[in-house]
Amino acid sequence: MTSALGSAPTGHDDRRARPTPTRAHRFRWARAAGTGWLYVLPALVMYAVFVLRPLVLTLQYSLYDWNGIGVARWVGLDNYLTVFTDSDLLKIIGNAMVLIVFFSFIPVALGLLVASMVRRITTGAFGTVVRTILFLPQVIPLVAAGIAWSWLLSSNGLVNQALRAVGLGGVARAWLGDFDTALPAVGVIGAWVLLGLCTILLVTGMSKIDPALYEAARLDGAGPVREFLAVTLPSLRQEIGVCLTVTIIAALASFDIVYISTSGGPGLQTTVPGLEIYRLAFSQRQVGLASALAVVLMLLVLACVLPIQRLSRGEKQ
Amino acid sequence: MAELLTKFPRRRTVLLASLLAVGMTATACSAPGEDRSSTQKSDAAVKTELGTDPITLDMYAETGFPLAKALADEFSKQHSNVKFNIREDQFTVIVENAPRVMASDNSPDIIRLPTMVDLVKDDLLKNLDPYFTAYGWDKFPASQLMQLRVGENTRGTGSLYGMGLGYSVTGVFYNKKLASQIGMTQPPATVAEFEELLAKAKTGGVQPIMQFNKNTAGINFPHQALQNQFGDPTQVADWIFQKPGATFDTPAALKATQTIQKWAQAGYFTKDANALDYAGMVGEFQKGNGLFMFNGDWESANLDKSMPGNVGFFLFPTESPGGKHVAMSAPNTFGVSAKAKNPDAAAYFLNWVHTNAKAREISVTVGGSSPGGPSDLPVPSAAPNTVLAETLKASQQLGAENGAVDFTANATGGIFAAAITPEMQKLIAGQQTPEGYVKAVQAEYQKELSR
Numbered sequence: 001m002t003s004a005l006g007s008a009p010t011g012h013d014d015r016r017a018r019p020t021p022t023r024a025h026r027f028r029w030a031r032a033a034g035t036g037w038l039y040v041l042p043a044l045v046m047y048a049v050f051v052l053r054p055l056v057l058t059l060q061y062s063l064y065d066w067n068g069i070g071v072a073r074w075v076g077l078d079n080y081l082t083v084f085t086d087s088d089l090l091k092i093i094g095n096a097m098v099l100i101v102f103f104s105f106i107p108v109a110l111g112l113l114v115a116s117m118v119r120r121i122t123t124g125a126f127g128t129v130v131r132t133i134l135f136l137p138q139v140i141p142l143v144a145a146g147i148a149w150s151w152l153l154s155s156n157g158l159v160n161q162a163l164r165a166v167g168l169g170g171v172a173r174a175w176l177g178d179f180d181t182a183l184p185a186v187g188v189i190g191a192w193v194l195l196g197l198c199t200i201l202l203v204t205g206m207s208k209i210d211p212a213l214y215e216a217a218r219l220d221g222a223g224p225v226r227e228f229l230a231v232t233l234p235s236l237r238q239e240i241g242v243c244l245t246v247t248i249i250a251a252l253a254s255f256d257i258v259y260i261s262t263s264g265g266p267g268l269q270t271t272v273p274g275l276e277i278y279r280l281a282f283s284q285r286q287v288g289l290a291s292a293l294a295v296v297l298m299l300l301v302l303a304c305v306l307p308i309q310r311l312s313r314g315e316k317q
Numbered sequence: 318m319a320e321l322l323t324k325f326p327r328r329r330t331v332l333l334a335s336l337l338a339v340g341m342t343a344t345a346c347s348a349p350g351e352d353r354s355s356t357q358k359s360d361a362a363v364k365t366e367l368g369t370d371p372i373t374l375d376m377y378a379e380t381g382f383p384l385a386k387a388l389a390d391e392f393s394k395q396h397s398n399v400k401f402n403i404r405e406d407q408f409t410v411i412v413e414n415a416p417r418v419m420a421s422d423n424s425p426d427i428i429r430l431p432t433m434v435d436l437v438k439d440d441l442l443k444n445l446d447p448y449f450t451a452y453g454w455d456k457f458p459a460s461q462l463m464q465l466r467v468g469e470n471t472r473g474t475g476s477l478y479g480m481g482l483g484y485s486v487t488g489v490f491y492n493k494k495l496a497s498q499i500g501m502t503q504p505p506a507t508v509a510e511f512e513e514l515l516a517k518a519k520t521g522g523v524q525p526i527m528q529f530n531k532n533t534a535g536i537n538f539p540h541q542a543l544q545n546q547f548g549d550p551t552q553v554a555d556w557i558f559q560k561p562g563a564t565f566d567t568p569a570a571l572k573a574t575q576t577i578q579k580w581a582q583a584g585y586f587t588k589d590a591n592a593l594d595y596a597g598m599v600g601e602f603q604k605g606n607g608l609f610m611f612n613g614d615w616e617s618a619n620l621d622k623s624m625p626g627n628v629g630f631f632l633f634p635t636e637s638p639g640g641k642h643v644a645m646s647a648p649n650t651f652g653v654s655a656k657a658k659n660p661d662a663a664a665y666f667l668n669w670v671h672t673n674a675k676a677r678e679i680s681v682t683v684g685g686s687s688p689g690g691p692s693d694l695p696v697p698s699a700a701p702n703t704v705l706a707e708t709l710k711a712s713q714q715l716g717a718e719n720g721a722v723d724f725t726a727n728a729t730g731g732i733f734a735a736a737i738t739p740e741m742q743k744l745i746a747g748q749q750t751p752e753g754y755v756k757a758v759q760a761e762y763q764k765e766l767s768r
Binding site: 060061064065066067068069070071072073074150154155173174175176177178179262263264265266267268271279282283284285286287 | 348349350351409412413414416417420435438439441530531532587588589590591592593730731734735738739740742743746748749765768
């Protein structure tokens, strides 16, 4: 890898002791680096235009009071102050936090359980069928999933029909329209979508674990629970890290499912930052405040995800 | 390897920082929106002749409402040199897109409009006053175009910025079979009579009101219907038109909110109202699952088809017997973009819609609404024994009583989404008090006006 980058192997790693590169060395390095840059240039241009530029613009907009058309007014950090003091916006951020439980913790926990169960049947036609069924929710567009679930959860939907059939008609309600159940109901939809993804990732991770470890554990007299805690869980550290990262981002940045199933209602019960940013920017035309909320959301995602990245990698390095 | 690990991230940071810096300098020189040049051209002379040169009119219309397309087709039939290029979106999408679409270089000539004040403030709409004079629109009843006038940050007075493709009226649709089942022989004459019917339906096991309250608050329809009756409707209109000092925090609005709360507690709305959307409501009503539905005449033609002979309509009753009817009634507003390439042809089309006999007929049969226009032109008739005929009659009655008001939902760009909808959802679920509702709506209103 070092030689690929052009710096000649010196035999020792101490940077201060490194001999000054000769002219030829330098030329070779520059040419190789230049070619390297050329290769990444297309991707870099796309990245700059579609990621960096919007990012910078969002940062800039967040410092203005702007309706998206007319001339903007500089307001400094006022928009951020609003984000952190407006009780509605704080509630909306809180909703996203609640969704983490449903979008992230539940799928990962259930995924571990399901993966341990299906681990032994990963081969053969049956294994393929199981994997396909588990992964299916991930393939279905979120909008379709949202529509299907809002039918299931409607007052005369399948869920309530089933409840009435077993004599629990008293519990039946419009799950997505009820103040107490709307957010958990949205959470259930998210858990359903993300369970398959987590399970597949975890099954794949489990298939990489050396069977000798299980054998050794069994010889030492470990039962299935002990086996799971001592062998499976530690070996899956990185996969769990990936699962948590992906699902926490899905929770914090959720939009499609919420927009389709509840539109953020009733009240603000299921409004999440993603939905609010869109509403503020496009329907209420407060581009500045929407941008500030977007920046806060980005920082929130980083604050949640970076420690997980560190924890899941930590030991290996 | 260790060298690379320590060196690479630093290099990456430098790179990222420099890229960000480039981005900053490229974008952060000026405040957003500062480079926009004024688009309003001078309105020196307007042409009222269409000419014979080929013209393509770009129209941005609303999905699910076939009237605009039907009128455009007929116009092209009568004027072979004019073609239409129609783009359609859902109304909520138009609300969100309109400012940006109109500010772009491909701005449509004719566009279905949401609220207008902001668009006028941003110089995106063409002032139609010259056409008003040139075409003699002063022969229209003044009240017809009042909602389409924008003055100094207010609506209701000032210059004309839009015309209606049909003028809608709202009221109460009822299921005739269910009505006779509970002993309703004629539409209620007072609010008290209406409430009696609600109670009768409830005890008779009939769902009294089928009303949506998901995405957008459909229960604002009955709320405003009550508010219009409990006080002076001009107070409501002033608030909608953003007249200085107008407030939502009135005894009439409070009494209306208390009544809605009472109805919700009595179970007059469906239990799942907060999870029921507009299409769901219409579907349930068509299936005969509700006695009353607060809605507008844009559904008349549809209801005549789906439940022929079984649906009736009445204007929301008055508080005291013999009082004045008041109803939400609004033009299906279309405006001409300030950047329109063919403003004269667009205005010609709008004038034609109001005055051409065939166009007026299409407005009624396809749009289900009154065609508007000069008061001396006859209103085309609808087939007898249809709800379309009833809504048309109601529209004329309302015109005669001068009882049309705009929707409170149109007061500001964000009031419906930011206050009325979430607060109404809370109210009917018992999570908000009537006092709290009225104050919350007014607070959002003031917040928006102060921007």
